[in-house]
Amino acid sequence: MKSCVGSDWCRYGVQDSVGLAVELELRYRGIRSPHKIKAGVSGCARECAEAQSKDIGVIATENGWNLYVGGNGGFRPRHADLLLTDVDTATLVRAIDRFIMFYIRTADRLQRTAAWVESLGGGLDYLRSVIVDDALGIAAELDAAMAFHVENYRDEWAEVLDDPDRLRRFVSFVNAPGTPDPSIAFEQVRDQPRPVLVAGPELEVAR
Amino acid sequence: MNATYAAELDTWTAMCRYADLLPERGVAALVDGAQVALFRTHDGNLHALGNRDPHTGVNVLSRGIVGTRGDVPTVASPLHKQVYDLRTGADLDDPSVRVPVHAVRERDGLVEVRIARPGP
Numbered sequence A: 001m002k003s004c005v006g007s008d009w010c011r012y013g014v015q016d017s018v019g020l021a022v023e024l025e026l027r028y029r030g031i032r033s034p035h036k037i038k039a040g041v042s043g044c045a046r047e048c049a050e051a052q053s054k055d056i057g058v059i060a061t062e063n064g065w066n067l068y069v070g071g072n073g074g075f076r077p078r079h080a081d082l083l084l085t086d087v088d089t090a091t092l093v094r095a096i097d098r099f100i101m102f103y104i105r106t107a108d109r110l111q112r113t114a115a116w117v118e119s120l121g122g123g124l125d126y127l128r129s130v131i132v133d134d135a136l137g138i139a140a141e142l143d144a145a146m147a148f149h150v151e152n153y154r155d156e157w158a159e160v161l162d163d164p165d166r167l168r169r170f171v172s173f174v175n176a177p178g179t180p181d182p183s184i185a186f187e188q189v190r191d192q193p194r195p196v197l198v199a200g201p202e203l204e205v206a207r
Numbered sequence B: 001m002n003a004t005y006a007a008e009l010d011t012w013t014a015m016c017r018y019a020d021l022l023p024e025r026g027v028a029a030l031v032d033g034a035q036v037a038l039f040r041t042h043d044g045n046l047h048a049l050g051n052r053d054p055h056t057g058v059n060v061l062s063r064g065i066v067g068t069r070g071d072v073p074t075v076a077s078p079l080h081k082q083v084y085d086l087r088t089g090a091d092l093d094d095p096s097v098r099v100p101v102h103a104v105r106e107r108d109g110l111v112e113v114r115i116a117r118p119g120p
Helices: A017-028 A090-104 A113-119 A125-129 A140-152 A156-161 A164-168
Strands: A039-042 A057-059 A065-069 A081-087 A183-189 A193-196 B013-017 B025-031 B036-040 B046-050 B065-069 B072-076 B083-085 B101-107 B110-114
Touching: A017 A039, A017 A057, A017 A090, A065 A090, A081 A090, A090 A113, A090 A125, A090 A140, A113 A125, A140 B025, A156 A164, A183 B110, B013 B025, B013 B036, B036 B072, B036 B110
Parallel strands: A039 A057
Antiparallel strands: A057 A065, A065 A081, A183 A193, B013 B110, B025 B036, B036 B046, B046 B101, B065 B072, B072 B083, B101 B110
């Protein structure tokens, strides 16, 4: 999730992009999906958060939010498609909920949303009919699935830190947990530590 | 326990409790300065290889992916996925490459390793 500084800090901002970005991050964190999901919220049309290059892009308008979906950067850049215009926050979040869940339920493994959106027969109009008009009659199911995710989110890393049995899996050596791996060393580059590989002790074997 | 816990050469050295090992997972151990990768497979058997991946020179085999090829218990390097026989250390696709194998056993609930050394 990326945002610009929004109306709190920018004279151009027309909505609180930081606040929405935090809300969306907390809502969708930890969700299991076919591939990573990147999102951005820009507080005005100048688009400092580059939301149109994200799977989910939100751009503030004077009247609410515009929602873009299916953007991508990297090897195959793709601008996201405009799905909704001038909607309020509740409508926006419901649409993103359904978009994410519909993607999770129907995309191939490791298929980003850009490729998934392009693979949909009927394209953007079809996607809008499913998410906004409930053409497939699955909106309630998608909403319930996202509600279940939000209610049941747990910080799995924090749970490990609170569980001595699982925390013991994260040691360098099972018989010497306090000993750092001697084959890893660091050198200083630009006053920053950089890992360098050092030759570890080798054991030859007699068979 | 610490690194100096390791004992004399060619003796059995306790590494951890058997129950500390998860099925189909590996852990690294330090024996007399040498890194050993210990594995407990799904059938409860124990295997010990050198932790160093010969293709990359990095000590990562304990974090490899445990599985089987046919009936052969294997670990795949987490870096470039070369597959090694857990019983012999042989690279199943490159006969010229072999990882050291060490003797390992369970005794009184403890996992013990005996480091293999070249003969005199």
